[in-house]
Amino acid sequence: MPNAGRGRLTPTVSLVLLASILVSFLAASAAPTPLYGVYQERWHFSPVTTTVVFAVYALAVLASLLTFGKLSDHVGRRPVLAVAIAVQMLALVVFIVANGVAALLVARLVQGLAAGAATGAVGAAMLDIDRARGTLANSIAPGIGTGSGALLSALLIQFLPAPTRLVYVVLIVILLIQAVGVALMPETVTPMAGARRSLRPDITLPRSVRQPVLVVIPVLFAVWALAGFFGALGPALIRSLMNTSIVVGGLVLFVFAVFGSIAVLVQRNTAARTVILTGIVALILGMIVTLVAVMAQSIPVFFVGLALGGVGFGSGFQGSLKTVMPLVEAHQRASVLSVLYVVCYVGFGLPTVIAGFLVVYAGGLPRTADEYSVAVILLALVALLGVRRATRTAPG
Template sequence: MVTAERARLSPRLSLVLLASILVSFLAASAAPTPLYGIYQERWHFSPITTTVVFAVYAVAVLASLLTFGKLSDHVGRRPVLAVAIAVQMVSLVVFIFANGVPTLLAARLVQGLAAGTATGAVGAAMLDIDRARGTLANSIAPGIGTGSGALLSALLIQFLPAPTRLVYVVLLAILLIQALGVALMPETVTPTAGARRSLRPEITLPRAVRGPVLVVVPVLFAVWALAGFFGALGPALVRALMNTSIVVGGLVLFVFALFGSVAVLLLRNSAARTVMLTGIVALILGMIVTLVSVMAHSVIGLFVGLALGGVGFGGGFQGSLKTVMPLVEAHERARVLSLMYIVCYIGFGLPTVIAGFLVVYAGGLPRTADEYSAAVILLALVALFGVRRATKMAPG
């Protein structure tokens, strides 16, 4: 018994492990982004198919969050994480052997199920260990994971053999190490009854957070819609403006995610309202710059818009978490966090598919990028109105 206890990870190491798992899952979700062009050339599909493949992931995440989002509150964080990692590894194997659109869709479906299962559990586990650092890690990990996954994939494609397989092999090795870490991590909750009942999909929120959640919904939707667009069509947009390498295309998500992560770090000690307003303003400015840059065919301007959009993503997402999660009881964390991620992934997937149809049937990628930017600006203005109204109505 003493040996087993000594083998357990410390709370600090457990927090690092959990954050790394979230990073790995987001990196795995972003890894196919630089590959879509290669897949498209090999299997001859349209931008609509690209966005559908991208959105299948979001749909699977939604289904998984609705079904398994509360499970770790009842059975514990470790069992749910262990299963999620195993399922994610299966998805990477399917990617490695993908030979057409059907297997690509299957890989994204399995990957989404794994990500949805893990998201609530890993996020809640970090909050269990340290609420302040857990909130910061929940905010910064998506940006780090998304950016590193896209850039790693692009670099491996450009400079090493087996471009459609190697990145998935690397991710498999990382996940295997993390699975061993989960086995050594202490459980952060006491299992309770009701696990089977928790699998019934329901969308309910504790009364204390219903108002704050309504305030942050437009922000979450807007910033994740932007992430979805750049994740699915960003590299293609860069190629449309300038015929360039896969690495430059991979930099689209990296720059977006890097500046999002920097914003989270710089704003980590600021009040939730300040973080939200900073994110919204940066989002509006970023989309204005993007709109002008696409019209002027300026790649440099596009990357400036990406950087500002990344600040908007980091600030908007972190501000939303800081607004809601401090009001949530420990036994409700996974449920509330899962419901917030449901909003995120609806924004991540649905507008992206619409964008794919617009690319094919309504004027091409640059025009679609302009329309998408305008739509995000409108959403950000709605979010700004909501935050300011909530501030005026708050008791003084």
């Protein structure tokens, strides 16, 4: 591992710190999810607005990834992370003082810019320290962060005062501690020239990974489309099936994320192709069960489908990273990770906005959930064909 800068943290502690930063950023992105119902009651906006607020984050992440995704390869991981943490804290301050939809949009925009800048840098830094453990951490952290952020937010809303502010204050304190850790950790790459040139949006890939990336694109798109739907509309769907508490709504993302993380841990030593196939099968089964749950208006069956969907998400995402990242040179890691995350966040945001319009203009939330489930099944089948074709043409 290059040691381009001195620091007081050991590689293992640095790896844990970096994973915790990724968890915090994903937790911050999920924290507003249980609050959307509260915001909607206070400011009287429709599900379309909810999904637009949700998708603004994904668009901002995309813009940031395309602009800043390779920057840490040139200036170092630490400077990019330090600035990203500061910008994330600014976004959380905007959430705290928000008094309408416009403020929510600004907060999500700023939050997405911070997350996009941090994602490539923190992910690449973990791979710099330890490729195997870094790949595992990159796979498991999104699930842990998303699930813990949503559940923490729901619990604070339900049982403590200042429901629209407290979770953001807690996250700011955590980020401050992590900023100190970044200052103490050693740099993991040697900075090189070309930082300004790296800011030009560029989605080119090294020749060695182009074919593997084409194989995993449908997988990534499908699993993140599912995550986006549950993140934006999952709690509302639960309320439409059963008039229940905010905590149960927060459990939607938590269960989805926990089972995704369990799948990652269980399959951490499994071949990439097997992990991806497991993810696709779990995704299809999860959507079939979800269809049954919505038609039967069954909460227990819905959570079974949610758990299977989580396994599909964790396996599909982990298998995709395990397929691509071992083929990437150290100085290309941040840029390749950024390209993969571009695919993820297009899947995360675009279908969710479409779903929001369908809820309002084409039959309501249960019908939209059915249509979305069918669409995810079709995407998963496309992914399955791609993986099977790659299996026949590229043994190993």
